Amino acid sequence: MSNINIRRDVKDSFYRYKMPRLVSKIEGKGNGIKTVISNMSDVARALSRPPSYPTKFFGIELGAQVKIEDKNDRYIVNGVHEADKLQSLLDVFITKFVLCASCKSPETDLVIKDGTILRQCMACGKRTEVDMRHRLSIYILKNPPPKVKKSGQHAAPDSSSAPHNGISDSKNPSDEDDDQDELTRQITNDAANLKIDDSDSDRWDIDADVSEEAVARRQRELAGSLTLDERDEFENDLDSKDPYDELGDFITEGSHSDKEIFAKSKDLGLSKKHRATIVIIQCLFTNKDILGQIQSHASLLRSFGDSEKHQKSILGGFERLLGETYPELMPRTSHIFKALYEEDIVDEDSFLVWSEKPSKKYTSRENSKKIHEYSEKFIQWLKEAEEDDSEEDSD
Numbered sequence: 001m002s003n004i005n006i007r008r009d010v011k012d013s014f015y016r017y018k019m020p021r022l023v024s025k026i027e028g029k030g031n032g033i034k035t036v037i038s039n040m041s042d043v044a045r046a047l048s049r050p051p052s053y054p055t056k057f058f059g060i061e062l063g064a065q066v067k068i069e070d071k072n073d074r075y076i077v078n079g080v081h082e083a084d085k086l087q088s089l090l091d092v093f094i095t096k097f098v099l100c101a102s103c104k105s106p107e108t109d110l111v112i113k114d115g116t117i118l119r120q121c122m123a124c125g126k127r128t129e130v131d132m133r134h135r136l137s138i139y140i141l142k143n144p145p146p147k148v149k150k151s152g153q154h155a156a157p158d159s160s161s162a163p164h165n166g167i168s169d170s171k172n173p174s175d176e177d178d179d180q181d182e183l184t185r186q187i188t189n190d191a192a193n194l195k196i197d198d199s200d201s202d203r204w205d206i207d208a209d210v211s212e213e214a215v216a217r218r219q220r221e222l223a224g225s226l227t228l229d230e231r232d233e234f235e236n237d238l239d240s241k242d243p244y245d246e247l248g249d250f251i252t253e254g255s256h257s258d259k260e261i262f263a264k265s266k267d268l269g270l271s272k273k274h275r276a277t278i279v280i281i282q283c284l285f286t287n288k289d290i291l292g293q294i295q296s297h298a299s300l301l302r303s304f305g306d307s308e309k310h311q312k313s314i315l316g317g318f319e320r321l322l323g324e325t326y327p328e329l330m331p332r333t334s335h336i337f338k339a340l341y342e343e344d345i346v347d348e349d350s351f352l353v354w355s356e357k358p359s360k361k362y363t364s365r366e367n368s369k370k371i372h373e374y375s376e377k378f379i380q381w382l383k384e385a386e387e388d389d390s391e392e393d394s395d
């Protein structure tokens with residue numbers, strides 16, 4: 001399954017707000033024929049809205065009956081509806097009921113005040129009214145959104161693609177592991193015991209920090225959080241389509257093999273570019289099994305080159321993935337880095353340079369700090385391994 005930008009009008013593969021493409025299938029026959037939206041709850045989670053809202057919206061716009069079964073995770077629109085049509089209607093839903101009317105950020109919560117539905121924006125702090133004449137507004141008033149929990153967690157606790165899900169309590173990471181060597185065991189225990197610093201866990205709350213600095217930071221994140229120089233690097237030719245975006249689009253179309261992705265990178269003149277690896281990590285790693293994906297895409301990540309710059313970009317790409325897309329996996333940083341090391345994607349020296357200080361280049365400074373903390377076990381292990389090596393060498 002592939003991820004697409006929540007704002008499809010934004011053609012930027014670095015755009016951090018992604019959602020899964022709608023998947024639908026036709027079931028039944030004759031009068032009972034219906035369109036089942038199989039991943040409505042995933043899509044809705046990415047938008048921080050209950051799945052019933054976009055489903056109901058489709059029904060209203062298409063003049064069709066809908067069936068909402070939260071218990072069975074079934075979301076159905078009667079009749080036959082093309083996937084493209086539904087995706088376009090979702091764009092309308094997003095514009096009307098998700099995006100901040102002022103800054104277009106999708107990081108909003110719905111708040112009901114005096115019978116009016118407002119989008120509370122986490123990026124600029126504004127509250128903007130939704131179209132109260134739309135019939136969905138009546139539905140929302142009757143079925144108000146669940147209250148935002150203090151943790152900042154919006155929808156289901158396993159939300160994987162929510163643009164602003166907070167840090168959930170760390171699940172015992174050992175559940176998924178089979179390689180239980182000493183380091184892994186240590187890391188696992190540590191991660192399970194580590195208390196996540198939740199001092200900023202309420203930053204997406206209704207009373208979120210709207211100080212100038214916080215707003216500026218989120219705005220930067222909105223813009224893709226790259227420095228101006230970096231964006232210039234590939235944006236100075238405004239006439240042509242950005243090759244990085246083209247690569248991102250190609251990957252998110254899905255169903256391309258790694259070989260094809262590399263061939264495409266070559267066509268686009270990116271086969272030696274370190275920044276291409278960031279696009280690949282951002283667009284290709286679309287589920288939480290990061291270790292499995294590192295294994296299966298290792299040779300693709302290695303093919304772009306192994307210079308210090310390449311390795312730095314790859315680490316940045318993973319920092320971004322952990323900080324922005326899967327913050328709940330940050331406690332697993334040491335595992336993930338170990339896999340990068342074992343797959344010869346990032347070497348010792350690059351890890352040691354990286355470990356020297358957190359940066360806010362790829363994710364917020366707070367997240368970068370956390371990722372550095374969670375990587376400590378691995379970095380320490382690397383340093384010790386290096387000492388052992390040099391002892392052996394001196395013989």
Ligand SMILES: [Zn+2]
Nearest residue numbers: 100103121124
């Ligand atoms: Zn806003």
